[in-house]
Amino acid sequence: MTHTIRTEPLTPAAFAPYGDVMDAIGAPDKMINEGRCGRFHDRAVLDFADGEPGISIFKSAVAALPLEVSLVERHPLGSQAFVPMTQHPFLVVVASDANGVPVDLRAFITEAGQAINFHRGTWHGVLTPLHAPGLFAVIDRTSEGANLEEFRFDTPYLIKG
Amino acid sequence: MTHTIRTEPLTPAAFAPYGDVMDAIGAPDKMINEGRCGRFHDRAVLDFADGEPGISIFKSAVAALPLEVSLVERHPLGSQAFVPMTQHPFLVVVASDANGVPVDLRAFITEAGQAINFHRGTWHGVLTPLHAPGLFAVIDRTSEGANLEEFRFDTPYLIKG
Numbered sequence: 120m121t122h123t124i125r126t127e128p129l130t131p132a133a134f135a136p137y138g139d140v141m142d143a144i145g146a147p148d149k150m151i152n153e154g155r156c157g158r159f160h161d162r163a164v165l166d167f168a169d170g171e172p173g174i175s176i177f178k179s180a181v182a183a184l185p186l187e188v189s190l191v192e193r194h195p196l197g198s199q200a201f202v203p204m205t206q207h208p209f210l211v212v213v214a215s216d217a218n219g220v221p222v223d224l225r226a227f228i229t230e231a232g233q234a235i236n237f238h239r240g241t242w243h244g245v246l247t248p249l250h251a252p253g254l255f256a257v258i259d260r261t262s263e264g265a266n267l268e269e270f271r272f273d274t275p276y277l278i279k280g
Numbered sequence: 281m282t283h284t285i286r287t288e289p290l291t292p293a294a295f296a297p298y299g300d301v302m303d304a305i306g307a308p309d310k311m312i313n314e315g316r317c318g319r320f321h322d323r324a325v326l327d328f329a330d331g332e333p334g335i336s337i338f339k340s341a342v343a344a345l346p347l348e349v350s351l352v353e354r355h356p357l358g359s360q361a362f363v364p365m366t367q368h369p370f371l372v373v374v375a376s377d378a379n380g381v382p383v384d385l386r387a388f389i390t391e392a393g394q395a396i397n398f399h400r401g402t403w404h405g406v407l408t409p410l411h412a413p414g415l416f417a418v419i420d421r422t423s424e425g426a427n428l429e430e431f432r433f434d435t436p437y438l439i440k441g
Contacts, residue, residue, distance in 0.1 A: 141335060141337050141417065142337060143337045143338075143339035143413075143415055147339070151338075151406075152340065152406040152407065155340055155341040155406075156338055156339065156340035156341065156406070156407055156414075157338065157339045157340075158336055158337075158338055158418075159336055159337040159338070159339070160334075160336045160422065161334035161335070161336055161422040162334075162335060162336060162337060163334065163335040165332070165333065165334060165335070171326070172326065172333065173321075173322035173323075173324065173326060174302060174322070174323060174324040174326070174361055174363075174395075174397065174419060175319055175320055175321045175322055175323060176302050176303060176304045176319075176320040176323060176395070177304075177312075177317055177318065177319055177320070178304035178308070178317065178318045178320070179313065179316055179317035179318075180316040180317065200335055202335075202363050202365060202417040203365060204363060204364060204365065204366075204367070204393060204395065205365075205366065205367050206365070206366050206367070232365060232413070232415055234335075234337070234365065234417055236335065245312075245313040245316075245317070246313065246317055252304075252393070253317075254304055254393055256302065256363040256395055256417065257319075258335060258419060261321065261322040
């Protein structure tokens with residue numbers, strides 16, 4: 120039997136077990152540029168076991184809900200941040216870990232203006248934009264090395280809006 | 281007398297002396313996510329003398345052309361990347377260095393889908409979005425330390441579209 124998961128709005132509190140929500144909500148940490156720009160400072164836990172971080176651009180095909188998810192992955196050697204280069208929401212699937220098995224899947228829908236950072240080792244679904252052009256900047260570990268673990272579910276989860 | 285500078289389109293070749301243009305133009309370095317996503321891999325020279333990089337969100341007031349620019353700055357301890365979180369163009373002012381003095385100013389207008397990374401120590405104007413909401417993710421050195429040098433011109437430059 121397929122498990123069904125309802126999407127939730129993405130909030131920093133709800134996402135805290137999995138990573139960071141980066142946005143410009145609330146008061147900036149400081150004003151710069153002669154008061155013209157708010158800096159919301161250092162909002163992601165960048166965490167790399169070794170190697171170097173880099174910035175890559177991802178351009179992904181678009182998905183639609185309801186969506187079957189049968190695969191999640193995690194990166195044991197580093198955190199991974201996704202910054203949308205558009206104002207479109209995207210789908211963020213995460214799971215907790217139980218001795219190497221992803222459990223308790225949750226699905227979040229972002230709002231315009233939210234970027235995310237998966238903490239190192241967090242189970243997550245692959246990048247899932249819901250609108251073209253599916254363009255993101257990704258800040259993750261770019262060095263060589265075994266930094267990808269995948270887990271395939273026997274029975275897919277069905278994500279519903 | 282005010283110097284007038286005409287804007288140029290931002291291209292990787294024209295911007296090469298100052299930094300990196302990150303986009304999803306051309307062939308991706310690899311396809312991931314079962315062929316659904318192109319990864320344009322490691323497209324910025326991240327360069328930090330010491331300390332740690334982080335991700336911050338900037339929300340800036342908007343400017344319009346023609347625009348007077350009388351101030352540029354540089355960061356001796358690290359590179360600084362700006363990822364627009366919208367599909368709007370923004371203005372990028374840069375200069376060469378002549379013994380500590382910014383010279384030969386140039387002004388670029390980005391296209392939707394372009395992010396930039398200023399190489400460490402490059403003279404540049406402050407973040408200048410041309411459209412609301414002026415929202416960017418910034419990847420730069422977030423540690424404490426003297427990482428800002430400013431230079432104010434006696435006579436402003438006038439940037440024209």
